[in-house]
Amino acid sequence: xxxxxxxxxxxxxxxxxxxxxxxxxxxxxxxxxxxxxxxxxxxxxxxxxxxxxxxxxxxxxxxxxxxxxxxxxxxxxxxxxxxxxxxxxxxxxxxx
Numbered sequence: 001x002x003x004x005x006x007x008x009x010x011x012x013x014x015x016x017x018x019x020x021x022x023x024x025x026x027x028x029x030x031x032x033x034x035x036x037x038x039x040x041x042x043x044x045x046x047x048x049x050x051x052x053x054x055x056x057x058x059x060x061x062x063x064x065x066x067x068x069x070x071x072x073x074x075x076x077x078x079x080x081x082x083x084x085x086x087x088x089x090x091x092x093x094x095x096x
Contacts, residue, residue, distance in 0.1 A: 010054035018085025029074030
Protein backbone atom coordinates (compact mmCIF):
# COMPACT_ATOMS: atom_id res chain seq x y z
CA UNK A 1 0.00 0.00 0.00
CA UNK A 2 1.34 3.42 -0.98
CA UNK A 3 1.97 6.05 1.64
CA UNK A 4 0.06 9.32 1.51
CA UNK A 5 1.15 12.92 2.01
CA UNK A 6 -0.97 15.73 3.43
CA UNK A 7 0.29 19.03 2.09
CA UNK A 8 -0.94 22.31 3.57
CA UNK A 9 -0.03 25.64 1.98
CA UNK A 10 -0.97 28.70 4.00
CA UNK A 11 -2.05 31.39 1.53
CA UNK A 12 -2.48 33.93 4.34
CA UNK A 13 -2.57 34.07 8.12
CA UNK A 14 -4.88 36.78 9.44
CA UNK A 15 -4.98 35.77 13.11
CA UNK A 16 -1.80 34.27 14.61
CA UNK A 17 -3.58 33.61 17.92
CA UNK A 18 -6.19 31.42 16.21
CA UNK A 19 -3.42 29.64 14.32
CA UNK A 20 -1.61 28.95 17.60
CA UNK A 21 -4.82 27.57 19.15
CA UNK A 22 -5.28 25.36 16.07
CA UNK A 23 -1.70 24.06 16.33
CA UNK A 24 -2.13 23.04 19.98
CA UNK A 25 -5.03 20.77 18.94
CA UNK A 26 -4.05 19.76 15.41
CA UNK A 27 -0.57 18.37 16.07
CA UNK A 28 -1.62 15.78 18.66
CA UNK A 29 -4.75 14.87 16.70
CA UNK A 30 -2.76 14.23 13.52
CA UNK A 31 -0.05 12.31 15.37
CA UNK A 32 -2.68 10.16 17.13
CA UNK A 33 -4.03 9.24 13.69
CA UNK A 34 -0.59 8.07 12.56
CA UNK A 35 0.59 11.27 10.87
CA UNK A 36 4.31 12.04 10.89
CA UNK A 37 5.37 15.64 10.35
CA UNK A 38 8.15 15.72 7.75
CA UNK A 39 8.42 19.47 7.14
CA UNK A 40 6.79 22.66 8.34
CA UNK A 41 7.71 26.29 7.95
CA UNK A 42 8.17 28.99 5.35
CA UNK A 43 9.71 27.87 2.07
CA UNK A 44 13.50 28.02 2.02
CA UNK A 45 13.42 28.88 -1.69
CA UNK A 46 10.67 29.14 -4.30
CA UNK A 47 10.71 28.74 -8.07
CA UNK A 48 8.32 29.48 -10.92
CA UNK A 49 4.98 30.61 -9.40
CA UNK A 50 5.98 29.57 -5.86
CA UNK A 51 5.14 31.81 -2.94
CA UNK A 52 7.03 32.32 0.31
CA UNK A 53 4.30 30.87 2.48
CA UNK A 54 4.06 28.46 5.39
CA UNK A 55 3.91 24.86 4.15
CA UNK A 56 3.35 21.67 6.13
CA UNK A 57 4.10 18.13 4.88
CA UNK A 58 2.72 15.15 6.82
CA UNK A 59 3.22 11.46 5.94
CA UNK A 60 0.57 8.78 6.55
CA UNK A 61 0.60 5.05 5.89
CA UNK A 62 -2.28 5.38 3.39
CA UNK A 63 -4.69 7.83 1.76
CA UNK A 64 -7.44 6.37 3.92
CA UNK A 65 -5.47 7.11 7.11
CA UNK A 66 -4.88 10.71 6.01
CA UNK A 67 -8.55 11.23 5.19
CA UNK A 68 -9.59 9.67 8.51
CA UNK A 69 -7.21 12.03 10.35
CA UNK A 70 -8.70 15.05 8.59
CA UNK A 71 -12.26 13.91 9.26
CA UNK A 72 -11.66 13.01 12.93
CA UNK A 73 -13.35 14.71 15.87
CA UNK A 74 -9.98 15.87 17.21
CA UNK A 75 -9.04 17.59 13.96
CA UNK A 76 -12.54 19.08 13.69
CA UNK A 77 -11.93 20.73 17.07
CA UNK A 78 -8.65 22.15 15.71
CA UNK A 79 -10.45 23.52 12.65
CA UNK A 80 -13.07 25.12 14.90
CA UNK A 81 -10.26 26.83 16.85
CA UNK A 82 -8.67 28.08 13.61
CA UNK A 83 -11.94 29.47 12.27
CA UNK A 84 -11.16 32.33 9.88
CA UNK A 85 -7.61 32.76 11.16
CA UNK A 86 -5.95 31.51 7.96
CA UNK A 87 -6.61 30.73 4.31
CA UNK A 88 -5.09 27.37 3.39
CA UNK A 89 -4.89 24.91 0.53
CA UNK A 90 -4.82 21.31 1.80
CA UNK A 91 -4.18 18.32 -0.45
CA UNK A 92 -3.79 14.63 0.23
CA UNK A 93 -1.60 12.96 -2.37
CA UNK A 94 -0.82 9.26 -2.77
CA UNK A 95 2.88 8.43 -2.76
CA UNK A 96 4.63 6.57 -5.56
